Amino acid sequence: MSDLTLTANIDSPDDFYADLLDIHEGHSKEESEAINARLILILANHIGNRDVLKQALAAAVS
Amino acid sequence: MFDDRYTLAFKAYPYEKSPDQSAENPVRHPVVVMGGGPVGMATALDLGRQGVPVLVLDDHEGVGMGSRAICFAKRSLEIADRYGCGDPMLEKGVVWNVGKVFHEDRQVFEFNLLPEEGHKFPAFINMQQPYFEQFMIERARALQAEGAPIQIRGKNRVESVDVQDDHVVLTVMTPDGPYTLEADWLIGCDGASSPLRGMLGLDFSGRVFQDSFLIADIKMINTNFPTERWFWFDPPFKSAGASTLLHKQPDDVWRVDFQIGWDxxxxxEMKEKNIRARLDAFLGGDVEYEIVWSSIYTFQCKRMENFRAGPVIFAGDAAHQVSPFGARGANSGMQDVDNLGWKLGLVVNGKAPVSLLDSYNSERIFGADENVLNSTRSTDFITPKSDTSRLFRDAVLHLSERFEFARPLVNSGRLSVPCVYDTSTLNSADNLAGGPARTRPGAPCPDAPLGDGYLLSHLGDGFVLLAIDSDAPDEIVESGITIKTISISAKDDPSGQLAARYLGQAQRGVYLIRPDQHVTARMATFDEAEIRAALRRATGQEIV
Incomplete structure (x- = not known):
């Protein structure tokens, strides 16, 4: 079983965070929610592995 | 005529009538500095030590009240040490390494800065700004006694300037009335609301943040806190502030910052009973304290389009302003002076073309933009400007309690580090194969142990050829500028830190280091032609 990475793994975290907020700039709350949903699905597809995805889902609601 | 704009912490340069005031014709000075704050005083120290006559004009007679900039970064202390006043700062300042981050009623994580070993100075110290200024003024007095050409004139307020091609005519008001003087160079170190900038009608643009913070410096009477930095996002003591910072200063004083909103x-808010109501909500009713100083500040991230306008050059807050998160205000001002001092010295002494000063503009604008970017991001994290921004901010804080990955995203300020002038036209090519990235051309020299002391103490004020396990002549004179060689061995530091920072995979190396202790060229073995070319390039004498 693969393990979900929960240690720091994002290259240049401040740049990433700024990029993340940038895509929401100028969008309504509803639009932002839709963008977030699409983003989750895109990242989930990139991960692919069901074990890892299950652990991520659990971590998010814990 | 001379109402003080602020109360003094102490008087340091009382008004005295100078002979310039009764001179028949306006007296010409090579360099006049407008403003006697930390940046102006550092400019006086830098130039005075080079033997360049410098006159500081300040509209007050000393140092303003209030702790203000309390976080002084390693690089500022290294610069102050070069000027000869780093030690008293280190002795007075409070060093801290542990920080705690709280969200609502919980501590979400704790961090330890685990400072890198082998540096004379810590990552930063906390110290009330008046001390920082006082140590520099004392140093200026000591240098004056040794004959350094530094003059400081209190209650000399610049009323107007007339900028010519190659000099500036200043009208200066004093308690004895106005007088006129001239300056080949005028350095504007007159703070964020720079009257000089206004007189010249120069722009200052950027973002204003719709928030304000209340600062209270308090002295504890019946309790104490550890020497740590505590930051609360959305604390449970809601009536105190929306985010809150607690930080230790010398003399058992704690700095408390409350985010109190825009309107x-x-x-x-400044009434003592209202400040106490916030402090009581924060500290709990049983804690007794004395309020030493308080203030409300708003903040903006702005900079001038150009830091130089002919013979007028701006430095510090006058040139750029940032939000306070990350301690990038006074610290970046010190880097401005570090950068400007040697260049202006060479130009005044006729050893470099005036165009060298354009590199001050480009290098420090690069630095200012880095500071604006970082402090803007911190501000956006601390005071989210949209629902989505807040949603992510709170998610990061929530996750950071249990998952390490989210902690680097928590942004309550990214502390000032000196910038690497990667794109500077003064740099020569990196010719040290296997050399560490942190000491590439453009980078500030990291300190390292050397014998019984430290490397940076040996670099000094001029151009230096640092020869590590390499042969090089003791001295090279190029274009009238002396390059002094410092020959050292990696063996001079048994801990290996010197080798790790300056050699990496290489066995030996030769560095050409600028007077501001930034690397400008490096190579595997001494090559005289290459060093001479690098010196010419670093002093603006060779177009790349």
Whole structure:
């Protein structure tokens, strides 16, 4: 079983965070929610592995 | 005629009538500095030590009250050490390494800065700004006694300037009335609201943040806190502030910052009973304390389009302003002076073309933009400007309690580090194969142990050829500028830190280091032609 990475793994975290907020700039709350949903699905597809995805889902609601 | 704009912490340069005031014709000075704050005083120290006559004009007679900039970064201390006043700062300042981050009623994580070993100075110290200024003024007095050409004139307020091609005519008001003087160079170190900038009608643009913070410096009477930095996002003591920072200063004083929102009645908020109501909500009713100083500040991230306008050059807050998160205000001002001092010295002494000063503009604008970017991001994290921004901010804080990955995203300020002038036209090519990235051309020299002391103490004020396990002549004179060689061995530091920072995979190396202790060229073995070319390039004498 693969393990979900929960240690720091994002290259240049401040740049990433700024990029993340940038895509929401100028969008309504509803639009932002839709963008977030699409983003989750895109990242989930990139991960692919069901074990890892299950652990991520659990971590998010814990 | 001479109402003080602020109360003094102490008087340091009382008004005295100078002979310039009764001179028949305006006296010409090579360099006049407008403003006697930390940046102006550092400019005086830098130039005075080079033997360049410098006159500081300040509209007050000493140092203003209030702790203000309390976080002084390693690089500022290294610069102060070069000027000869780093030690008293280190002795007075408070060093801390542990920080705690709280969200609502919980501590979400704790961090330890685990400072890198082998540096004379810590990552930063906390110290009330008046001390920082006082140590520099004392140093200026000591240098004056040794004959350094530094003059400081209190209650000399610049009323107007007339900028010519190659000099500036200043009208200066004093308690004895106005007088006129001239300056080949005028350095504007007159702070964020720079009157000089206004007189010249120069732009200052950027973002204003719609928030304000209340600062209270307090002295504890019946309790104490550890020497740590505590930051609360959305604390449970809601009536105190929306985010809150607690930080230790010398003399058992704690700095408390409360985020209090944009639409506040400043006068009302500044009443002691209202400040106490916030502090009581924060500290709990049983804690007794004395309020030493308080203030309300708003903040903006702005900079001038150009830091130089002919013979007028701006430095510090006058040139750029940032939000306080990350301690990038006074610290970046010190880097401005570090950068400007040697260049202006060479130009005044006729050893470099005036165009060298354009590199001050480009290098420090690069630095200012880095500071604006970082402090803007911190501000956006601390005071989210949209629902989505807040949603992510709170998610990061929530996750950071249990998952390490989220902690680097928590942004309550990214502390000032000196910038690497990667794109500077003064740099020569990196010719040290296997050399560490942190000491590439453009980078500030990291300190390292050397014998019984430290490397940076040996670099000094001029151009230096640092020869590590390499042969090089003791001295090279190029274009009238002396390059002094410092020959050292990696063996001079048994801990290996010197080798790790300056050699990496290489066995030996030769560095050309600028007077501001930035690397400008490096190579595997000494090559005289290459060093001479690098010196010419670093002093603006060779177009790349």
């Amino acid at each position: 506040v009645d400043r006068k009302e």
